[in-house]
Amino acid sequence: MALKNHYFFAVKLPGEVKSFLNEWVEINKEAFPFKKWVHPEDYHITLAFLGFVEESMLKNSIEKIKEVLAGENSFTLTLNEIGTFGAAKSPRIFWTDVQKSEVLMELQKKVYESCVKMGFELDKKPFRPHITLARKWKSEQPFHQDNLTLIRTNEGKLFSFTVSEIALYESHVESSPKYKEIAIFPLMPKE
Template sequence: MDKHYFIGIPMPSQIHSIATSKQEELQLRQFYKAIPYPEDLHITLLFIGGFPQEKLQPMQEVLKRISEHHDSFTLQITGVSSFGSNYTPRVIYLSVLNSDPLNSINRDIVEKACIFLDQSKKEKFVPHVTIAKKWKGIDGFNFQQQTFSPIGIEIDSFSLFEINPSRTPKYHPVETYELQQKGRPSQ
């Protein structure tokens, strides 16, 4: 059986504490089956799913080439939002302000990796950091979107993650791809 993978941007420790605080403030453990561990927090760029081991090395080479054509950048975390209705949201997440550098990396990964994977292009990209998912079906939750002063985080890499559902943390970086530092030529 093939292992499962995704490509994503891991979140720095400053976001871990914000996510944990919001999980507690909103009592998300009471309403959701899955509360990600701080080390598992990320922005998904592309979910790959099952993937044969013999294709892993060529995929890593594609991702390395992509990283060589993108500069590091700053992202803004701007609040807490959801997918689904306020009474039964499927996912609660930290909102990420959309940005051109983030969209550019996502577009390159989707275009090049989907060709390599022989997959069609994915749905619209909505950058977010999931902090709760898998609604338990308990009444009494009325989620209200929150905004707060933007929190800037430096993005200098993305990773290919292997998914290990029986381990904690669940997501293990197979390889991390460093973005170019602004003003530094690619190698």
């Protein structure tokens, strides 16, 4: 049986963010022995995970989200800290998040609610904006939560960036990178 690809709407991260995170990972990955590190091209912030979607519904969702995002402005996000999801001593997801952003929260709410109105059954957990860096703790030693720190430049500064695009991605679990852009929704430049 053929694999069915899944789809999701996400913040498309600029190249400089992907490069910065990849450099951070290369410097720090030995301190965090996870089984699978995410390909830098796959870094994103999920807004709404759709799962498998029929072709007609996919086309409809692209048109609807294009309408929803029309007139939305680009905005700034700042990387914040690293964290985990899953068991404290053996986490399944290793991520970095961003500082609280009302603009991001409102944008996610618009995308999420539009998808629900179109008939998608979405995860009901509260939105936790994050960028997955790795999966599955593989060390014999337990993970130590006190290893979680703020993510900063080599000079100890915050790393901020402009979000100017939202994307619809299709996942290809057998590939690397595994996410393919299906549609791009540009945001209005900041004035």
